[in-house]
Structures are given as C-alpha cells and as structure tokens.
Amino acid sequence: MHPAYSVIFFTTASGAGYALLALMSLMGALGMLPAERWFGLAGFLVGLIAVTAGLLSSTYHLGRPERAWRAFSQWRSSWLSREGVLALFTYVPAGITALGWVIFQEIWLVPALVLAAACMATTVTTSMIYASLKTVRRWSNCWTTPAYLAMGLASGAAWLFLLAGIFALNDTMARPIAMVALLAAGIVKYGYWRFIDTETGVATSGSATGLDRFGKVRLLTAPHTEENYLLKEMGYRIARRHAVRLRAIAFGLAILLPLVILPLVPAPGSVLGVMLAILAVMANAAGTLAERWLFFAEARHTVTLYYGAERA
Amino acid sequence: MTSLPANPAMRRLGLVIDLDICVGCHACAVNCKEWNAGGHMAPLTDFDAFGEKPSGVWFNRIHTFEAGEGADGRTVHFPKSCLHCAEPDCVTVCPTGASFKRSADGIVLVNEDMCIGCKLCSWACPYGAREFDEDVGVMKKCTLCVDRIYNETLPQHERVPACVSTCPAGARHFGDLGDPTSEVSQLVAERGGYDLMPELGYKPTNKYLPPRPRQNGACGTAVTATQVEAEADLSGHPFLRWVDRMLTR
Numbered sequence: 001m002h003p004a005y006s007v008i009f010f011t012t013a014s015g016a017g018y019a020l021l022a023l024m025s026l027m028g029a030l031g032m033l034p035a036e037r038w039f040g041l042a043g044f045l046v047g048l049i050a051v052t053a054g055l056l057s058s059t060y061h062l063g064r065p066e067r068a069w070r071a072f073s074q075w076r077s078s079w080l081s082r083e084g085v086l087a088l089f090t091y092v093p094a095g096i097t098a099l100g101w102v103i104f105q106e107i108w109l110v111p112a113l114v115l116a117a118a119c120m121a122t123t124v125t126t127s128m129i130y131a132s133l134k135t136v137r138r139w140s141n142c143w144t145t146p147a148y149l150a151m152g153l154a155s156g157a158a159w160l161f162l163l164a165g166i167f168a169l170n171d172t173m174a175r176p177i178a179m180v181a182l183l184a185a186g187i188v189k190y191g192y193w194r195f196i197d198t199e200t201g202v203a204t205s206g207s208a209t210g211l212d213r214f215g216k217v218r219l220l221t222a223p224h225t226e227e228n229y230l231l232k233e234m235g236y237r238i239a240r241r242h243a244v245r246l247r248a249i250a251f252g253l254a255i256l257l258p259l260v261i262l263p264l265v266p267a268p269g270s271v272l273g274v275m276l277a278i279l280a281v282m283a284n285a286a287g288t289l290a291e292r293w294l295f296f297a298e299a300r301h302t303v304t305l306y307y308g309a310e311r312a
Numbered sequence: 313m314t315s316l317p318a319n320p321a322m323r324r325l326g327l328v329i330d331l332d333i334c335v336g337c338h339a340c341a342v343n344c345k346e347w348n349a350g351g352h353m354a355p356l357t358d359f360d361a362f363g364e365k366p367s368g369v370w371f372n373r374i375h376t377f378e379a380g381e382g383a384d385g386r387t388v389h390f391p392k393s394c395l396h397c398a399e400p401d402c403v404t405v406c407p408t409g410a411s412f413k414r415s416a417d418g419i420v421l422v423n424e425d426m427c428i429g430c431k432l433c434s435w436a437c438p439y440g441a442r443e444f445d446e447d448v449g450v451m452k453k454c455t456l457c458v459d460r461i462y463n464e465t466l467p468q469h470e471r472v473p474a475c476v477s478t479c480p481a482g483a484r485h486f487g488d489l490g491d492p493t494s495e496v497s498q499l500v501a502e503r504g505g506y507d508l509m510p511e512l513g514y515k516p517t518n519k520y521l522p523p524r525p526r527q528n529g530a531c532g533t534a535v536t537a538t539q540v541e542a543e544a545d546l547s548g549h550p551f552l553r554w555v556d557r558m559l560t561r
Contacts, residue, residue: 001435005410063429063449070408070426074314080432081407133513134401135438203509205377210520211331211388215380220387221374223341226365230440233431269416302509303440306375306392 021155
C-alpha cells in the first residue's frame, strides 16, 4: 500500500498525543501526578497540539477536504467515521480536565477518566480502520490494534517522562511506566513482524480469477501499459532487504535507544537529564515514523492478484 | 447512508461474463469509457492522454491470464469491473454516506457530491473496482450504466450496460441474478458460474462462466512443421512446381 505522508504523520502524532493525554489524566486521577499548573499546561498543550496537528494533516490526503465534516455522519458502519466522532468528542473531556488542572489546580476525577478512555478509544478506532480491511491481510489481524495502542503509549509515555523531568516532578512513576510501555511496544511490534513474515495472504491469483481449476495462474498481459490509480495506491512494493533494514532502524530508534537512555537519566530537574530525555523522545518519534511507513509499505492488497501477484 | 439496506429487494442486477467466449478485444472497456465519460459519473478524467505516461479513470479493465501448463494450459481474457457485491465493504467503510447500495436493485453507486475523496472505499474493495479521479477529487466506479438500463428515451434493446451492448463476441450478459428463473441465472446454473474470491465473503453479484472443457481432438494437437511440409506436396501442380524450382535456384 502507498505510504501517504499525511496519514503516517497523522497516526503517529495523534497516537502519541492521545496516549500522553490518557496517561496524564489517568495518572492524575490516581494521584500519581500533582495538579501543578505549569506541568498541566505543558502536558495538555503538547498532547492537544500533537492530536490537532495530526487530525489536520489527515485531511491533506482528501480529494475534497472542504467536505471533511461529512465524515462525522456514518459512525454506524464506518470505523473512519467513528474515529472522527470520537476525536471530536475527546476535546470535551480534554478541555474540562485541562480547565481544572491548569486554572483550578485540581484533577477532576470523572472528566479525567472519561478523557483517558476517550483517548484510548480514538486510537482503537484509528487502528480499526486498517484492521477491518479484509483486503489487506497484513492489517486485518489481531496484531494491528495492539500495535497502534502500544506504539502510541510508548511515545506518550516518553513524552510524559520528558515533561516530568522538565518540571522536576519527583516520584511520578513516569520512568518505570515509560520503560514498560516501550518494552510492551517492542514485544507487540516484534510479534506483528513475525506474523506478517509467515502469513500466506487471504487469496491467490487462482481464487481471484477462478482459473485455479486449470492449474497455476499467471498474468500474461496487463490491461494497461502505464500505471493506473490501483497500482499507484495499492501496488506499492518495498524491496525485502530494505524492509529488513528499515525494521532494524525503526526498532532501534523507537524502542531500543529510549530503553537504553531512560535508565541513564539522572534525577528530575537536571539539564543533562532533560537533554537525554529529549534525545529519547526524538529517537522514539523518528523510529515510530519509520515503523508506520513500513506498516503501509509492507502491506499487500488483494487487487495486486490481478496484476501478477500470486498471493495477497 | 452507508449501512447496507435492511430489506434489500430480491432483484439483484448484475453481469455474467463468459470467459469461454471473451476474445480480449477491449471493446467493452472502450465503450464503457465512451458512455460513462458523458454519463452519471462523468467526467472520467484522463491525464497526459496522448503523452508518454497516460493515465486515467476506467471502470472496466481487461486482463489476460495464463492458467495451467503445456497442452492443458489456457490463455484466458478476463474483463473485470464492479461486481456489485451483496456484502460490499466499500459501502460500509465510507465515512460520509457517499457510497451506497440501492435497495431496489443492488447497484452500488457513489454520490459524487458527498464524497470527500478519502479513498478508503478503494482500499476496501478486493477487486480494484474503484478508481480515484485526481482532477475532481472524488472516487468513481461502474454504475452498471444506471443511466442506460432505466433510460426510457432509449429503445428497449439498448437498455443494457454499454459493455454488454458492444461486446462483439456475446461474452457479456446482463440481467437479474436475484431471480433464479432469469436467463442470466439459468446460464450461471447451466455453466457453473462462479464468484471471484468467494473466501473474502463479499458475495459478488456478477458471475464468471469458466472456459468450457476441451473437446476431443478439437485442439491440443498442434500442427507441426513436418505436417506442413507433407501438405506442400506439389506433384499435382505443374505451375507451382515451376515456381518452386525457380525460387529454389
């Protein structure tokens, strides 16, 4: 599948932003974070900017972005519509929780818990857009949603660790939570890659044409000499050796490097600590972008069966 | 509304494509383009149409496959357009309600005025039936020539999809596949018509008729070079013998 930069940025930025907001509000509600004004302001700003920038970026790949509001209407059947509705709804508890945290320096339990749930639910709907597509076996499997959640939580937790360091918050559990989230993301992503390396697809060129009754089916002549929309959008292929290298880069930057850096960070408040935490956040962001690019580039669509692929 | 019709009619209009007959001439694709470039989903934008890298929107594409090996192998021309599925995920994934399936006859259509061009429907279609129009910014697809088949200004015999009306070999049939007594349904029953990628569960309406089994001796024995030479026995033709002599000098 064609890796559209707007969608890659959207899913990674909103995944991190929603996870940061969810972790902040949940840990705040559980008394694990102080209702401190400037930390709250910074956290909500980073979270909401990431989410909003992502959502705006996602409209760039639309053919008619001025009609984007119509996407809120079909939540009964469409995961994309559900995502839109939930993303919009999440601003309500986010606004209320931020109001309490920043203005009144209080963490209001109910809005905070609703916010945490809404953030995670929005990330689930994002993942379900892909996981519900039966046409792409590398998306429609039980790894996709956990991978979106885990990668988002790892990024959000890294951000929270950085913010806790900047605002010199002690005893926040931010470090162990970030370590666990990174580890979990690494395990899930490794599992996902193992799965897609062994999956055999949902269909074959034989079943796509019904000609398997005669034996092996191969394309003799394509319908057109030049690329068409289908091949540009769904026929995108990445060389296997590039995929292996990119996986190593993605895994190293998004998971391993932050896992090495985090334990080295000294007590919150030190300049060195903040610098190291920034490095961990940047590495994680770069690695997550590579991971998301691969998520698209490695996916194979059944329409390729009509253009020479044997399995998809 | 992108939810599927709750009580769809029994009527399910669609195509039956005979792979035994199709000669791969692309006439159906060309006439489809011709009609629809001015029809319900018009325009079907082309880019660089006369240049080096032409591309454009087509609703019908003709692939050619080889199946099997050696003497048992076949070359099969394979036209592919929207199959107007009974369970079309392309409809249910649509976030705006632009994609819909008609309850009266099962035709899957796009309301261009509501489409935001998110392309998700084209990802959800396993068959590659939907093509994005970069110029208009919306998704386009086969309409089963909804503007022909119900068009009362056309004579009765022309009220069939453009691809069906133009096929010079008679490889394309149009009718109600929800009615077991219809001509197309009987054709499907008789010839063992089948679904494409049934394992995905989209329940396509369009059916494909498989190439017929080979009849004994009808083909499979290639004419060899020695046979040709043996046939070229010139003993009874003095003129040809003279030509042969002159030419072999």
